[in-house]
Amino acid sequence: MTEKILAQHAGKAAVRPGDNVWVRVDILMTHDVCGPGTVGVFEREFGKDAKVFDREKLVVIPDHYIYTVDKMCQRNVAIMREFCQRHNVKYFYDPDTTAYKGVCHIALAQEGHTRPGEVLLGTDSHTCTAGAFGEFATGIGNTDAGFVLGTGKILLKVPETMRFVIEGELPPYLMAKDLILRIIGDIGVDGATYCAMEFAGSCIESLSMEERMTLCNMAIEAGGKNGIIPVDRVTREYVKARTNKPFIEVTSDPGARFKSVANYNAAELAPAVARPHSPDNYAPAAACGDVKLDRAYIGSCTGGKLSDFIAAAKVLLGRKVSIDTYLVPATREVEQGLHATKLDGRTLAQVFADAGCLPVAPPSCAACLGGPVDTVGRANGAEVVISTTNRNFPGRMGSKEASVYLASPYTVAASAIRGTITDPREFM
Amino acid sequence: MSAITGKVYVLGDNIDTDQIIPAIHLYLVPTIEAEYRKLGSFALSGLPAGLPPFVAPGSETSEYRIIVAGRNFGCGSSREHAPIALGAAGVKAVVAGSFARIFFRNCIATGELYPVDCVARLCDEFKTGDEAELRLDENVLIKAATGERFDLKPLGDAKDVIDAGGVFAYARKTGMIKAAGA
Ligand code: SF4
Numbered sequence: 001m002t003e004k005i006l007a008q009h010a011g012k013a014a015v016r017p018g019d020n021v022w023v024r025v026d027i028l029m030t031h032d033v034c035g036p037g038t039v040g041v042f043e044r045e046f047g048k049d050a051k052v053f054d055r056e057k058l059v060v061i062p063d064h065y066i067y068t069v070d071k072m073c074q075r076n077v078a079i080m081r082e083f084c085q086r087h088n089v090k091y092f093y094d095p096d097t098t099a100y101k102g103v104c105h106i107a108l109a110q111e112g113h114t115r116p117g118e119v120l121l122g123t124d125s126h127t128c129t130a131g132a133f134g135e136f137a138t139g140i141g142n143t144d145a146g147f148v149l150g151t152g153k154i155l156l157k158v159p160e161t162m163r164f165v166i167e168g169e170l171p172p173y174l175m176a177k178d179l180i181l182r183i184i185g186d187i188g189v190d191g192a193t194y195c196a197m198e199f200a201g202s203c204i205e206s207l208s209m210e211e212r213m214t215l216c217n218m219a220i221e222a223g224g225k226n227g228i229i230p231v232d233r234v235t236r237e238y239v240k241a242r243t244n245k246p247f248i249e250v251t252s253d254p255g256a257r258f259k260s261v262a263n264y265n266a267a268e269l270a271p272a273v274a275r276p277h278s279p280d281n282y283a284p285a286a287a288c289g290d291v292k293l294d295r296a297y298i299g300s301c302t303g304g305k306l307s308d309f310i311a312a313a314k315v316l317l318g319r320k321v322s323i324d325t326y327l328v329p330a331t332r333e334v335e336q337g338l339h340a341t342k343l344d345g346r347t348l349a350q351v352f353a354d355a356g357c358l359p360v361a362p363p364s365c366a367a368c369l370g371g372p373v374d375t376v377g378r379a380n381g382a383e384v385v386i387s388t389t390n391r392n393f394p395g396r397m398g399s400k401e402a403s404v405y406l407a408s409p410y411t412v413a414a415s416a417i418r419g420t421i422t423d424p425r426e427f428m
Numbered sequence: 429m430s431a432i433t434g435k436v437y438v439l440g441d442n443i444d445t446d447q448i449i450p451a452i453h454l455y456l457v458p459t460i461e462a463e464y465r466k467l468g469s470f471a472l473s474g475l476p477a478g479l480p481p482f483v484a485p486g487s488e489t490s491e492y493r494i495i496v497a498g499r500n501f502g503c504g505s506s507r508e509h510a511p512i513a514l515g516a517a518g519v520k521a522v523v524a525g526s527f528a529r530i531f532f533r534n535c536i537a538t539g540e541l542y543p544v545d546c547v548a549r550l551c552d553e554f555k556t557g558d559e560a561e562l563r564l565d566e567n568v569l570i571k572a573a574t575g576e577r578f579d580l581k582p583l584g585d586a587k588d589v590i591d592a593g594g595v596f597a598y599a600r601k602t603g604m605i606k607a608a609g610a
Contacts, residue, residue, distance in 0.1 A: 033454045033455075033507070034506070034507065034508070036457040036459075037457050037458045037459055037508060037509075040457060040458070040459025040460065041459060041596075044459060045596045064454070065454075065455065070455065072455035072456075073455050075455075076455055076457065079457075122506075123506060124505070124506055125504065125505045125506040125530060127506075139505075139506035139530055140506060140530065140533070141506055141507075141508035141511075141530065141533065141534035141537055141538070142458065142459075142508040143508060143534065143537035143538050143594060143595060143596070144533065144534075144537050144595070146596075147537075147595060147596070151605075189442055189500055189503055190442075190499055190500035190503065190526060190528070193500070193526065193528065193529055194529050223500065223503060223528055223529065225529055278442060369446075369451040369505075370446075370450065370451040370452055371451060371452065372452060372455075373452070391444075391446075391504060393442075393444040393446050393447065393503075393504060394446070394447060394474065394475075394476055395446050395447065395450055395451075395474045396444075396446050396451075398452075400474065400476060400477065
């Protein structure tokens with residue numbers, strides 16, 4: 001699939017892994033952390049008066065350092081605001097206005113910028129999330145992005161594809177997060193370096209778009225260049241509800257070559273955690289019952305979507321948390337969903353309040369990557385945290401002394417109740 | 429550039445971008461000169477406690493010019509601040525068992541430093557503070573004290589891009605794009 005999309009965008013009949021090809025870019029996304037540097041490179045190299053390659057193909061989504069009094073962070077958003085005004089950029093989701101969305105990868109999907117068959121690049125490693133829509137999506141640095149901003153093109157090396165086939169229905173206590181933590185545990189944090197990770201099988205077909213995004217989001221945690229999932233009815237329905245732009249579906253050829261094929265049976269997997277300090281440090285949740293926790297965190301592009309909050313609420317309904325439990329919806333749309341979605345006659349927001357969680361924070365990346373010291377949920381000491389986010393390298397949530405365990409929203413919610421790492425089946 | 433001599437700093441596997449440049453410093457914009465230098469002063473400040481400081485307190489640059497590391501150096505985020513922080517601190521090359529893809533690409537795009545794959549596991553052969561000479565033309569890293577030579581994998585075309593000073597400088601030199609503002 002990846003090869004076919006890149007061939008189309010390079011104007012070639014076919015490409016092979018290892019080929020270096022110039023590819024046409026459909027969407028370039030940037031945010032407040034890497035945007036100013038990207039713009040800086042663009043203006044240094046192409047001149048202050050140069051025009052961006054296409055004012056409708058640049059999407060600017062400030063999301064990282066939003067709710068902070070830090071002046072430098074505010075300056076960076078201002079740099080992007082000025083740039084977008086000057087270039088009449090069509091899609092700038094300004095934090096100072098009602099256009100603000102929240103975490104870029106989820107906002108991209110919700111605003112209809114993720115479309116099958118396209119090439120989407122972003123100045124953020126989790127840009128691979130959009131591969132869930134059957135497109136080629138990967139993260140790049142400021143200099144490459146500055147080049148794309150000026151030319152609309154990029155030189156890419158065609159990756160080999162590793163295929164992961166997951167069969168069977170996902171048991172009710174498992175989520176996409178458990179699948180991907182297991183896969184990363186099996187292949188390691190560099191197991192897919194330079195490769196495309198293609199996910200297929202009856203289990204994947206049964207997943208919602210949000211769950212598929214969780215899988216592709218974490219392809220980078222195995223070193224992958226991109227994650228990709230075939231387009232089906234679920235994809236089409238999601239995309240058509242959010243954009244009327246036409247798109248071309250690309251399928252995997254029956255005789256396609258793969259670097260490797262791994263098979264999993266969903267029913268045999270267990271609720272998973274990644275222990276500190278690496279996403280590949282896999283363990284079944286049930287084996288970590290002696291880990292005492294200080295805090296639980298539900299949020300980010302991986303674990304802060306509406307389906308993640310619904311999952312957590314199912315576990316927390318009628319129960320109480322025993323540790324500080326932070327809730328950070330990825331986007332405004334998710335935040336609204338917390339008030340609009342009901343479980344047993346109570347909204348999700350009410351379920352969380354009843355359970356004793358901390359007040360719902362405004363949507364942004366927040367403590368997923370630490371951030372300025374005033375960031376909600378930031379680990380500032382030696383906290384032991386269980387989190388639905390995607391990375392737990394030392395210092396990722398702020399303090400180097402903190403220990404972060406990654407898990408699904410089910411497992412995080414169950415653990416928040418007990419105060420120790422808990423297999424969610426104990427509450428289901 | 430063909431030979432790089434200086435002190436090495438030795439690290440293990442999976443040194444991620446948060447250890448290279450912690451997220452709290454990402455408000456710094458690399459294309460602004462003063463902030464570029466400031467990034468250098470924070471290079472590798474995310475390493476766990478107990479390791480020798482990479483940049484001496486109060487300094488903007490490091491006494492180490494070569495980093496020798498294990499597998500998957502630079503994994504994690506796409507932040508170009510990572511190779512830039514190392515380059516701004518005065519690092520000329522990282523010699524590692526392997527590199528994460530985006531970090532590798534960012535090294536070449538910015539021309540900040542040479543990401544060189546080693547053949548044997550050199551992070552077990554060197555200690556922080558050792559003097560070494562990196563000969564890119566010969567693909568070897570030489571330990572000054574003993575004269576031992578360790579093979580490196582050739583950088584190929586990427587070397588030309590870094591020699592030129594990054595992808596834009598290279599593209600101009602080779603006539604792929606016109607000069608800025610032209
Ligand atoms: S939520 Fe976390 S992983 Fe996602 S874009 Fe923000 S900082 Fe990155």
